Each structure stands twice: as C-alpha cells, then as structure tokens.
Amino acid sequence: MKLYFSPNACSLASHIVLRELALPFELIRVDNQKKTTANGDDFLRINPKGYVAALQLDNGEVLTEGAAILQFLADQVPEAGLAPANGSWERVRLQEWLNFVSSEIHGGLGVLFNSAIPEEVKALFKATLFKRFAILVQTLERQDYLQGERFSVADAYLFVVLRWAAFFDIDLQQWPALARFQQRVSARPAVIAALAAENS
Ligand SMILES: N[C@@H](CCC(=O)N[C@@H](CS)C(=O)NCC(=O)O)C(=O)O
Structure with a gap:
C-alpha cells in the first residue's frame, strides 16, 4: 500500500494507524500547493480531489476520505481492535x-x-x-x-x-x-x- 501524505496534515491519522497495525506501506509525500508528489507525479491523477490522505492499494485502487481509510485499515487487522466489528x-x-x-x-x-x-x-x-x-x-x-x-x-x-x-x-x-x-x-x-x- 502507498499512503499519500503531507506532513502533519490529516493524513497523519492514517499513517499512525498503519504503524499501529504494523502493516507494510510506502509513504509518498505530496506538495499540497503544487499538487505534485515527491517523485514529480501529478497528484491530481492519483486523487482528483487534490487532497491527502489517499491510500493506494496493491491492486491500484485509490481510497480517499480519512474516515473511510481509517476503517478500511482497521479491518485489515481486526484482532488489533482499532475498530469494533463491522455490523456491530x-x-x-x-x-x-x-x-x-x-x-x-x-x-x-x-x-x-x-x-x-x-x-x-x-x-x-x-x-x-x-x-x-x-x-x-x-x-x-x-x-x-x-x-x-x-x-x-x-x-x-x-x-x-x-x-x-x-x-x-x-x-x-x-x-x-x-x-x-x-x-x-x-x-x-x-x-x-x-x-x-x-x-x-
Ligand atoms: N474530506 C477529506 C478532507 C481532507 C483534507 O482536508 N486534506 C487536507 C489536509 S488535512 C488537504 O490535503 N488539503 C489540501 C487542499 O485541499 O488543497 C477527508 O476527510 O479526508
């Protein structure tokens, strides 16, 4: 997984949760003014909304909106208990x-x-x-x-x-x-x- 982030922005919550869960991930820094990534890619092509956080899954899908990303991550490791079971x-x-x-x-x-x-x-x-x-x-x-x-x-x-x-x-x-x-x-x-x- 790749987490597109800006330092100390709301994407930090997803970053913390990735570490809490000990999931493998790559951090990709986004310049929020220029809408480019650290490797020079056009961030708007990754997330047309133009804001962090964005989580790119290994299958290429990009998930946005912090509340959705956080729940998706928690559900990857349910035994860690960072979110109660879905449906409860x-x-x-x-x-x-x-x-x-x-x-x-x-x-x-x-x-x-x-x-x-x-x-x-x-x-x-x-x-x-x-x-x-x-x-x-x-x-x-x-x-x-x-x-x-x-x-x-x-x-x-x-x-x-x-x-x-x-x-x-x-x-x-x-x-x-x-x-x-x-x-x-x-x-x-x-x-x-x-x-x-x-x-x-
Ligand atoms: N609705 C989004 C909002 C995300 C958001 O506000 N991201 C800010 C950083 S905390 C951002 O990247 N802003 C840059 C911009 O809007 O151009 C969410 O909840 O994830």
Whole structure:
C-alpha cells in the first residue's frame, strides 16, 4: 500500500494507524500547493480531489476520505481492535465519532488555515468549535478514549486534528481533558514513529 501524505496534515491519522497495525506501506509525500508528489507525479491523477490522505492499494485502487481509510485499515487487522466489528452497534458509534471529528473538529479547525477569512469571522468559527470541544470534554473526562478505555482509529484522527489548535493560539490546557488526551496519545510508539518519519 502507498499512503499519500503531507506532513502533519490529516493524513497523519492514517499513517499512525498503519504503524499501529504494523502493516507494510510506502509513504509518498505530496506538495499540497503544487499538487505534485515527491517523485514529480501529478497528484491530481492519483486523487482528483487534490487532497491527502489517499491510500493506494496493491491492486491500484485509490481510497480517499480519512474516515473511510481509517476503517478500511482497521479491518485489515481486526484482532488489533482499532475498530469494533463491522455490523456491530459499537461500530456505528465509532462512525458517529469519526463523523463528528471530521465535520466538527477537522472542519472547525481546518477552516482557520484559510488566510482569506477575516479574524472576526474566525472568532465566530472558534466559538462554535469550542462548543464542540465541550462535547469531547464530557466524554474524555470520564474515559481515556472516545469509545472507552481502548484506543481506536477515531482517537488517532482526533489527536491529529487537535494538534492544529497550536497554530491558532488555542491553548488546549483550557480543556484539561483534551490536553491529557493529547499527551496520552502522543506517548504511543506508533505516534512517535509517525511524527518522526513525517518531520525528519
Ligand atoms: N474530506 C477529506 C478532507 C481532507 C483534507 O482536508 N486534506 C487536507 C489536509 S488535512 C488537504 O490535503 N488539503 C489540501 C487542499 O485541499 O488543497 C477527508 O476527510 O479526508
């Protein structure tokens, strides 16, 4: 498998999960401005959506959308328990979290990267984002991970997008449960290895 990534982007979640599962993979860096890969290929020919993450399977198929990639990967090694079994109620709950992280947290923080948006509009977006943080806090105050005491692909995703808060002077210490979550996940060997590989 090949994972098309940009350092510290949302593709980091898929990268972490590939390492958590000890699956063989090749990392291909994408220049998100030029839409080219490190070996000079046109990234738009690989993923016409023009964004990472994209996972190319050994049969040539390309899977996009982080929430789908994460579940596909988890299902390759079900015994690792990074996603509950397909068809179970717990799996639906995982999908509920993945959607929440994608639309509310990834979307809520991702929009702040847009330099064309005036600061006063960004302040409105931040107010909405902080309401969503309150939902995360309610859960992470009573358990270590989104689905209980076990790390799942949704936690990998949440960890990656919450890291972006620092870019916008949002200090996660204001929400101690979120700060503790970040610290907990950042100590995982797969996370340490993925961050080292992306930032070397
Ligand atoms: N809906 C996609 C969004 C992916 C996304 O936002 N990718 C960003 C990095 S985190 C990107 O590559 N942006 C470049 C661009 O849109 O040109 C997903 O959930 O995977």
